[in-house]
Amino acid sequence: MALxxxxxxxxxxxLTSHVDQVTQRWTEVVAGQLRGRLSQAExxxxxxxxxxxxxxxxxxxxxxxxxxxxxxxxAVLAEVSRGQARQGFSAAExxxxxxxxxxxxxxxxxxxxxxxxxxDYVAFGTLVDQMGLFTFESYVRTRESLxxxxxxxxxxxSTPVVKLWxxxxxxxxxxxxxxxxxxxxxxxxxxxxxDTGSPYAIIDITGVxxxxxxxxxxxxxxxxxxxxxxxxxxxxxxxxxxxxxxxALGIEFGDIATKASLADALxxxxxxxxxxxxxRQSRREA
Amino acid sequence: xxxxxILKIGDILLVSxxxxxxxxxxxxxxxxxxxxxxxxxxxGVIIDITALDIVDSFVGRMLxxxxxxxxxxxxxxxxxxxRPAVAITLVELGLSLNGIRTALNVERGMELIAADRExxxxxxxxxxxxxxxxxx
Numbered sequence: 001m002a003l004x005x006x007x008x009x010x011x012x013x014x015l016t017s018h019v020d021q022v023t024q025r026w027t028e029v030v031a032g033q034l035r036g037r038l039s040q041a042e043x044x045x046x047x048x049x050x051x052x053x054x055x056x057x058x059x060x061x062x063x064x065x066x067x068x069x070x071x072x073x074x075a076v077l078a079e080v081s082r083g084q085a086r087q088g089f090s091a092a093e094x095x096x097x098x099x100x101x102x103x104x105x106x107x108x109x110x111x112x113x114x115x116x117x118x119x120d121y122v123a124f125g126t127l128v129d130q131m132g133l134f135t136f137e138s139y140v141r142t143r144e145s146l147x148x149x150x151x152x153x154x155x156x157x158s159t160p161v162v163k164l165w166x167x168x169x170x171x172x173x174x175x176x177x178x179x180x181x182x183x184x185x186x187x188x189x190x191x192x193x194x195d196t197g198s199p200y201a202i203i204d205i206t207g208v209x210x211x212x213x214x215x216x217x218x219x220x221x222x223x224x225x226x227x228x229x230x231x232x233x234x235x236x237x238x239x240x241x242x243x244x245x246x247x248a249l250g251i252e253f254g255d256i257a258t259k260a261s262l263a264d265a266l267x268x269x270x271x272x273x274x275x276x277x278x279x280r281q282s283r284r285e286a
Numbered sequence: 287x288x289x290x291x292i293l294k295i296g297d298i299l300l301v302s303x304x305x306x307x308x309x310x311x312x313x314x315x316x317x318x319x320x321x322x323x324x325x326x327x328x329x330g331v332i333i334d335i336t337a338l339d340i341v342d343s344f345v346g347r348m349l350x351x352x353x354x355x356x357x358x359x360x361x362x363x364x365x366x367x368x369r370p371a372v373a374i375t376l377v378e379l380g381l382s383l384n385g386i387r388t389a390l391n392v393e394r395g396m397e398l399i400a401a402d403r404e405x406x407x408x409x410x411x412x413x414x415x416x417x418x419x420x421x422x
Contacts, residue, residue, distance in 0.1 A: 190370030197390050225373040230366060230388035230395075 003063045007123040012058035014108065015051065021111075022104045023047050029100035033093060046080055050098075053077075054131075065130040077131060078138040085142035094139045098132040159185045161192040168200045168269050169193065170262065172237075174207030182218035189222060193231045200273070201226055202265045206237030216251040223256050232272075234258070236265035290315045292322050298330040298399060299323065299361070300392070304337045312348040319352060323359045330399035331356045334392055336367030346381045353386050362402055364388065366395040 003011070015022060027047045031040065038046075053076040060069040077098070084094045105124055159181065164170045171189050175181075189201060203219060205211065223233040236259040238246070246253075259265040287310050293300040299322055305311065319331065333349065335341065353363040366389045376383065389395040 186374060187370060190373060193390060194370060197394070199390060199394060221374075221377045224382060225370070225377045228373040228376055228383060228388055229368045229370070230364075230390045 003123050003127050005061055005063060007120055008058050008061060008063050010120055011124050011127070012055055014105070015055050015058070018108045018112070019051070021108050022101075023051055025104035025107050026051070026100050029103045030097050033096055033100075034089070037089070038087075046097075049076055050080065050101075054101075062127075065127065065134060073131075074134060077135050081135045081138040082142045085139045085146070091136060091139050095132045095136045098135050099128065101128050101131075155181060155184050159188055161188055163196060163198070164202065164266055165270065165275075167196075167198045167273060168202065168266065169196060169198045170202040170204055170265075172204045172207060172262075176210070177208055177215045177218055179214075179218070182215075182222070186218070186222045186225060190225060190229060193226060193229060199231050200269045201231055201233045202262065202269065203233055203235050204237040204262050204265070205235065205242070206239070206262070208242075211242050211245055211251075213249055213251060216246065216249070216253075220253070220256075232257075234265045234268060236260070236262045287311065287314065289318070292318055294322075294326055294328065295396075297328055297403070298332055298396060299326065299328045300332050300334065302334040302337070306340075307338075307345050307348065309344075312345070316348070316352055316355060320355050320359065323356060323361050329361050329403060330396075331361050331363045332392060332395045332399070333363065333365045334367050335365060335372075336369070336391075338372065339369070341368070341372045341376060343379065343381060346376065346383055349383060349386055362387070362399050364395040364398055366390065366392050 023044070027040075027044050030047065031038075031043055034043070053073045057070050057073040062069040062073070064070070065074065080097070081094050084097070102125055105121065105128075109121060159171070159173075161169055161171050169189070169192050171185060173185065177185070189203075192198070193201060203222065205219070208215065219235065223235070226233045234257045235253065238258055238260060257265075257268060259268060287308075288305045290301060290303055290305065290311060293302070299319065301315070301319065322328075323331070331352070333352065338345070349365055353365075356363045364387045365383070368388060387398065389398050
């Protein structure tokens with residue numbers, strides 16, 4: 001049910017003739033709900049901005065929030081809810097910020113019987129409901145994009161590929177390995193192998209809290225892909241409990257070399273490449 | 287029909303695949319390569335697939351076949367330069383290119399073949415040394 005042009009005009013009139021009363025009451029209701037988490041001045045500014053945008057939109061003959069006249073109003077609403085989502089307000093608090101307008105309108109209309117009829121109030125209410133729903137949607141969209149950004153950052157942070165030696169790279173895996181992360185790790189590792197021309201890679205799973213069949217599957221796939229490209233992978237950092245789990249689950253690593261620690265893995269690779277390690281002779285003599 | 291050039295570098299034949307592999311191209315490559323191995327007496331074949339964006343099961347089987355043919359003619363085959371995306375796709379498809387040796391780039395591939403040849407000669411030397419002492 002949309003507003004008729006008549007009602008829209010009456011609402012604009014009501015809002016403009018009782019500016020102070022409406023914004024005052026609106027601010028009070030919202031402030032009571034937020035319990036001082038937003039400063040009074042900030043809140044007042046926000047409410048006044050919303051009020052101005054609403055009056056402007058009604059002045060252009062707004063009957064439906066989705067219509068072209070509502071563009072600016074929608075932008076202001078989106079801005080407000082985005083801000084609140086980022087500051088950590090709940091969805092209900094954000095939506096109530098708009099629904100409080102109903103309270104404000106009711107008190108104004110009660111005080112001034114000539115201002116409008118019950119029918120008008122219901123029609124105004126519909127518009128406010130639309131605004132509230134729109135706010136809610138913007139809020140959810142902001143939150144979703146926040147979560148997506150954070151997930152992406154986490155992926156970026158948690159998968160470094162480090163060069164240990166000439167021709168040896170290592171991936172220290174930290175945290176749970178799900179399909180998305182495994183994919184990123186795999187791509188990053190293989191790309192590094194190509195870029196650096198390293199024939200050996202060490203996958204260190206010291207930081208992986210649990211290894212189930214799925215995680216093992218991801219690691220095995222990475223190793224096979226590296227082999228197809230002509231590089232060899234060694235798995236290191238297998239903790240005692242994880243070794244027990246691997247055996248209990250019946251996971252077969254086949255002919256893939258597994259080592260207890262990163263140091264063992266590096267020594268293994270160095271031996272394969274023919275680099276000799278040992279203490280310097282002079283130190284033993286001294 | 288496009289043909290894939292086969293280059294001879296020392297004891298090695300280098301095949302760099304730069305075109306999309308069609309059935310005919312693949313068959314022609316197999317024939318050409320067999321002929322060239324016999325004609326030159328080379329002991330190593332390097333197939334460079336750096337330029338290949340897509341390696342499907344057909345190309346995978348072609349590589350396997352070439353490796354088998356070369357082995358019969360006493361030449362070691364190494365596939366080099368596989369892209370990460372191609373490797374991931376092959377793993378997801380469950381194709382592991384059995385019997386094919388791989389290396390990161392042409393240089394590594396040549397090292398691999400050289401090391402293999404050396405090992406073979408060493409074994410040959412060992413057995414020829416051991417024979418006279420064993421016979422009496």
